[in-house]
Amino acid sequence: MNSKTLGYILKRVLLSILTVWVVITITFFVMHAVPGGPFLSEKAISEKAQAALEAKYGLDKPLHIQYFTYLKDIVTKFDFGPSLKQRGRNVIDIIKDGMRVSAKLGVIAAGIALAVGVVLGSVAALRRNRIIDKVIMVVTTAFVSMPSFIMGSFLLLLFAVKLRLLPANGATSGGLILPVITLSLSPMAYITRLTRSSMLDVLGQDYIRTAKAKGVPAGKIIFGHALKNSLIPVITYFGPMLAYIVTGSLVVEQIFAVPGIGRAFVNCITSRDYPLLMGTTIVLATLIVVMNLVSDILYKVVDPRINLE
Amino acid sequence: MFRFSMHVNMDDFIPATDEEKAYMVQMRPSSTFFKDGVKRLIKNKVALVSFIIICIVTLSSIFIPIFWPYSYDSMLGVQPGKAVDASYNNLKPFTYGKTELAKIEAGEKVFPHVFGTDSSGRDYFIRVVYGTRISLAVGFFASIIVLIIGLVVGSVAGYCGGKVDLFIMRIVDIIYSLPDMLMVILLSAVLNRTLETVISGTVFEKIGGNIISLFVVFALLYWVSMSRLIRGQILALKEQEYVLAAKSTSAKGSWIIKKHLLPNCISVIVISTALQIPSAIFTESYLSFLGLGVNAPMPSLGSLASDALNGINSYAYRLIIPAVVISLIVLSLNLFGDGLRDAFDPKLNG
Numbered sequence: 078m079n080s081k082t083l084g085y086i087l088k089r090v091l092l093s094i095l096t097v098w099v100v101i102t103i104t105f106f107v108m109h110a111v112p113g114g115p116f117l118s119e120k121a122i123s124e125k126a127q128a129a130l131e132a133k134y135g136l137d138k139p140l141h142i143q144y145f146t147y148l149k150d151i152v153t154k155f156d157f158g159p160s161l162k163q164r165g166r167n168v169i170d171i172i173k174d175g176m177r178v179s180a181k182l183g184v185i186a187a188g189i190a191l192a193v194g195v196v197l198g199s200v201a202a203l204r205r206n207r208i209i210d211k212v213i214m215v216v217t218t219a220f221v222s223m224p225s226f227i228m229g230s231f232l233l234l235l236f237a238v239k240l241r242l243l244p245a246n247g248a249t250s251g252g253l254i255l256p257v258i259t260l261s262l263s264p265m266a267y268i269t270r271l272t273r274s275s276m277l278d279v280l281g282q283d284y285i286r287t288a289k290a291k292g293v294p295a296g297k298i299i300f301g302h303a304l305k306n307s308l309i310p311v312i313t314y315f316g317p318m319l320a321y322i323v324t325g326s327l328v329v330e331q332i333f334a335v336p337g338i339g340r341a342f343v344n345c346i347t348s349r350d351y352p353l354l355m356g357t358t359i360v361l362a363t364l365i366v367v368m369n370l371v372s373d374i375l376y377k378v379v380d381p382r383i384n385l386e
Numbered sequence: 387m388f389r390f391s392m393h394v395n396m397d398d399f400i401p402a403t404d405e406e407k408a409y410m411v412q413m414r415p416s417s418t419f420f421k422d423g424v425k426r427l428i429k430n431k432v433a434l435v436s437f438i439i440i441c442i443v444t445l446s447s448i449f450i451p452i453f454w455p456y457s458y459d460s461m462l463g464v465q466p467g468k469a470v471d472a473s474y475n476n477l478k479p480f481t482y483g484k485t486e487l488a489k490i491e492a493g494e495k496v497f498p499h500v501f502g503t504d505s506s507g508r509d510y511f512i513r514v515v516y517g518t519r520i521s522l523a524v525g526f527f528a529s530i531i532v533l534i535i536g537l538v539v540g541s542v543a544g545y546c547g548g549k550v551d552l553f554i555m556r557i558v559d560i561i562y563s564l565p566d567m568l569m570v571i572l573l574s575a576v577l578n579r580t581l582e583t584v585i586s587g588t589v590f591e592k593i594g595g596n597i598i599s600l601f602v603v604f605a606l607l608y609w610v611s612m613s614r615l616i617r618g619q620i621l622a623l624k625e626q627e628y629v630l631a632a633k634s635t636s637a638k639g640s641w642i643i644k645k646h647l648l649p650n651c652i653s654v655i656v657i658s659t660a661l662q663i664p665s666a667i668f669t670e671s672y673l674s675f676l677g678l679g680v681n682a683p684m685p686s687l688g689s690l691a692s693d694a695l696n697g698i699n700s701y702a703y704r705l706i707i708p709a710v711v712i713s714l715i716v717l718s719l720n721l722f723g724d725g726l727r728d729a730f731d732p733k734l735n736g
Contacts, residue, residue: 096563103569107576222717224668226675227709230691234702324567328675332695343676346575358572365565 086374093370100362101151104355105144111351134158157356162348168356175338175357179330182253182337183322186260190318194265195311198272199304205277213269220266225325229259229332247335256333260325264318268311276307312376316369323361423653426729433725436718443715447519455497456509458516459683463507474507476701483507501707505697508683514707517685521715524597524686525667528604532666533659535605536612541643543613544620555617558610566607570669573606574599574678596679600670608662615658619651653730660726664719671712687712 131137135146150156157168201213220228232255237245244252279285280303288298326339334340338357345353402410417425427433456462462483463474474483479502486496501510543554577599623629624647632642648655673679674688682689687708694705 092559092563096560099560100564100569104572107572111576111579219713219717222664222720223713224672224716226672226688226691227713230695230698230705230709233695234698234705238698238702320565320567323565324672327567327571328672331676342571346571347677354572354575358568362565362568365568366563369563 082377085377089370089373093366096366097359097363100366101148101359102144104358105147108351108355109140109143151359157359158352160350160353162345162350162353168353171341171353172338172356172360175336175341176360178335179326179337179339182256182260182326182330182335183319185253186257186322187264187318189257189261190264190268191311193261194268195272195304195308197265198269199276199299199307201269201273202276202280202307203299210273214273217266217269220262221270223263225259225263225321226328226332228262229256229329232259233332245333247330247333247337252333253335256326256329256335259329259332260322263325264314264321267318268314271311271314272307275310276303279303279307282306309376309380312372312379315372315375316365319368320365323365423730427725430725430728433722433729436722436725439714439718440722443518443711443718444522447515447522450515451512451519454509454512454515456499456512458513458685459508461507462503462509471507474503476505476697477503477507479703501703502701504693504704510704510707513685513690514687514711517687517690517708518711518715520597520680520684520686521667521670521688521712524600524670525663525719528601528608528666528670529659529662531601531605532608532612532662533655535609537616537648537655539609540613540616541620541648544617545624545639545643545647547621551617554613558614561607562610562614564607567669567672569607570600570603570673571676571678573603574673577602578678596673596681597670600673600679604666604669608666612658612662615654616651619654620647623647623650657723657727657730661720661723664716664723667712667719668716 128137135143138146147158150158155169157172160166160168160171163171197213197217201210204210233245236243236255243254244250245255246252247256285298285302288302293301323339326335326337327343328339329335330337330339331343338361341353342357342361345351345357451458461474463471465471471484477483477499479500480498481502482490482496482499483503489496499509499511501514504510504513539554539558543551543558574596578596581598620643624642629642629646632646637645670679670686671688671691674686675692677689677692679689680686690708691705691712694701694708698705
């Protein structure tokens with residue numbers, strides 16, 4: 078790793094920190110711009126109770142002081158304050174609970190997408206222009222552009238309602254199967270296409286021809302030489318894939334009633350639980366930003382040929 | 387030492403006759419860049435079929451509501467002064483409510499409910515048509531907003547260069563790395579409440595605060611990739627000699643941008659705008675699905691699909707219809723955009 082690479086990494090890290098700060102700032106000020114403030118509930122409460130509530134949550138202080146307190150609590154204690162609607166619980170605890178389910182869902186979906194996508198992409202590249210390649214390309218084209226909520230609804234309809242093979246409720250055992258499939262299909266299709274095109278690119282390189290000329294067996298060429306290099310572009314997709322899975326999980330958890338962070342996020346929009354909404358936005362956004370950062374850096378570090386501008 | 391000799395057939399050097407000359411002249415009108423592109427586009431079967439599908443869907447979403455006898459928000463079972471006729475709710479396709487059946491008995495003709503009715507007794511076909519109309523309109527206008535902002539910012543950054551460029555591009559970098567969907571959800575959840583009070587009583591009330599906030603969000607966040615693209619184009623183009631020539635005749639910066647630079651990157655602009663439309667439609671249907679889209683009773687394809695999830699056991703077709711329409715629109719717009727890119731971006735063909 079030379080100084081140029083280090084400089085690049087430093088620049089990307091700083092930009093990511095800046096981005097997270099912008100997210101926190103936007104979230105905070107947007108939430109406080111809501112008319113009536115976060116405590117305007119449907120039930121009218123007495124002025125005294127209102128004042129007491131505001132004092133308890135620090136809402137009587139000037140806005141900039143509230144902002145700095147909020148920022149300080151997040152940075153130093155990872156504390157997003159208490160939830161408004163779920164009495165007695167802290168936002169961070171609700172996020173942790175949701176994360177436990179959602180992380181499992183997301184990691185399995187990403188794993189399946191990677192494994193199946195790489196295999197299908199390699200198969201398509203090696204059998205270029207044969208029937209299997211064409212079938213894979215048509216199916217993946219359809220999957221890539223299909224919104225996650227439609228995919229989820231269709232799978233729910235087919236496997237849970239019509240065939241009654243799999244449970245529709247994500248909280249039951251085996252209930253994560255359908256959500257995982259829903260979330261993995263679109264990234265899988267994308268990885269397939271990515272692997273195919275980069276594999277075709279690699280297979281045309283001189284060193285592959287050299288290996289062939291030396292008489293290296295086909296299997297060894299593919300797994301020893303071609304696959305490693307053709308996986309490099311897939312690394313760049315890690316960040317967008319996580320972003321897709323996070324936003325996809327918002328609707329997928331809603332459709333299949335999975336008790337994850339996505340459902341908590343959507344529910345707090347309707348229940349107007351502002352601290353929870355702020356907390357989940359910031360946590361999910363940070364996750365996406367960090368993942369983008371990691372995949373960008375990994376991409377540059379893995380392949381020294383890549384030009385750093 | 388070496389001798390070099392050549393046998394030349396002198397007949398090959400006889401001047402051509404007029405007949406032969408006429409044979410060499412190609413009598414065909416010169417082709418323009420646009421004509422070439424259209425020709426390439428028509429050859430591309432996938433893009434052509436997608437274009438036809440888009441035209442059919444768009445035209446029918448505009449014209450069907452004009453002659454369709456039902457409206458998207460009238461509950462057929464509810465007549466003023468009478469008890470609610472529940473027989474109109476949840477009609478299967480091509481079935482009729484009680485009073486309609488009576489009319490048919492009496493020999494009158496009743497327009498069929500092609501897709502049946504929904505749980506409130508509203509004709510489902512016209513709701514799907516209206517939903518399509520909303521989705522297409524949102525996609526179109528959102529892309530226009532993105533185009534205008536991206537065009538102005540991108541060309542200013544690219545042309546001015548230096549500190550202005552550096553400053554704009556840093557902002558673009560930050561906005562670009564914001565997780566867009568989360569910000570969209572957050573902003574539309576909050577903006578909607580802020581806008582509700584502002585727009586009440588105006589034309590915008592019918593469209594609903596959610597759609598306005600969707601536009602605002604697009605205007606705030608989605609212009610960055612467009613402006614990046616245009617900046618890159620302008621940066622490359624402004625080094626060309628004709629720009630130097632224009633400058634030497636003391637042309638103003640805005641003139642050079644308008645007359646020389648933008649027309650030369652028009653194909654890139656058109657293509658990326660075309661590809662922006664499906665992504666905007668996607669975002670709108672996603673938000674509607676989460677309940678952040680158009681205000682009820684106005685339908686959108688996303689909200690129709692999400693409403694249909696409740697009755698999925700008995701009325702699966704109500705989910706399938708809007709889902710198929712969204713997929714069809716998004717897919718054909720994407721394929722058409724790809725076709726446009728292949729046809730009009732000669733650099734990519736290289």
